[in-house]
């Protein structure tokens with residue numbers, strides 16, 4: 001599945017999404033997805049608030065070009081304020097990425113509901129161009 | 145708790161010049177409570193440092209460890225195995241923990257990853273406020289439970305200074321309560337305002353930093 005040539009120019013995007021933001025069919029989107037101009041890795045979380053700054057930074061330190069967190073709309077969190085916490089953490093990590101001169105844009109948050117597999121893929125796809133502009137993650141190749 | 149804050153990232157990048165194997169070590173006690181140096185912060189700073197250094201063309205191996213308490217020798221000893229494998233340690237503990245690590249591993253460069261700033265309380269999630277300055281001559285009994293040393297911008301023993309804002313905030317910062325206003329309000333509520341008319345004499349500072357480095361000895365507890 002992996003296309004070595006394409007991954008040189010194609011940003012590698014890690015998508016962590018809240019299981020409750022997607023329709024049941026989309027939950028099947030787990031692991032690498034490297035076709036149709038996309039080099040992405042999908043991971044479902046029980047709630048977007050499960051993200052920790054350390055996880056997000058480790059994903060980037062391991063060489064991913066971008067991380068996309070997908071959360072439920074505000075006010076629609078199954079755990080009340082989980083997605084608000086997720087947004088605060090994303091903003092915090094974005095500020096850290098700026099301080100490390102990595103570019104806050106490597107980490108973004110999107111919100112959605114009843115997302116299908118197609119929706120998730122298109123959210124990931126929307127990150128491709130901005131990440132291309134940002135250029136490859138200098139950590140590439142250093143990852144364990 | 146003792147509170148601390150991360151040093152600015154550029155400062156950490158600078159001090160790690162010339163190092164390639166770095167151990168970031170945290171403490172699971174006070175600095176974990178104030179979200180500066182617990183396991184979460186250690187695991188956050190480690191990849192961040194790697195990325196910040198990479199921007200300068202430097203690749204470093206970063207190991208991490210978080211001790212139960214970095215100010216206790218028994219716990220510091222846990223680093224004995226990993227210490228020979230690194231050429232520098234960045235400690236996210238308070239100044240006490242950092243010095244304990246530096247004392248146990250004198251052969252290694254040990255750097256502070258944080259600035260230790262105060263003895264504080266967590267007022268609400270995400271907000272910590274100074275409460276004590278370890279002055280060695282506690283006056284809380286005379287000041288209705290509010291510390292004027294740590295909580296008054298001028299550490300006045302006889303306040304307020306005259307700059308208190310109408311809303312009870314300190315003249316130096318509208319987000320900070322004037323502690324002497326608080327002292328007065330509590331005294332009033334307890335019907336004891338007259339107690340504040342008594343002039344408090346200069347404190348005995350010699351029982352803390354002003355008397356040389358503090359040393360406490362309890363013969364009954366010594367080996």
Ligand code: SF4
Pocket residue numbers: 275276277278279280281282283284291292293294
């Ligand atoms: S008076 Fe001194 S010992 Fe008492 S709380 Fe204030 S600084 Fe701490």
Ligand code: SF4
Pocket residue numbers: 295296297298299300303304305306307308309313314315316321322323324325
């Ligand atoms: S306004 Fe109150 S807290 Fe501020 S310096 Fe004056 S007495 Fe101290």
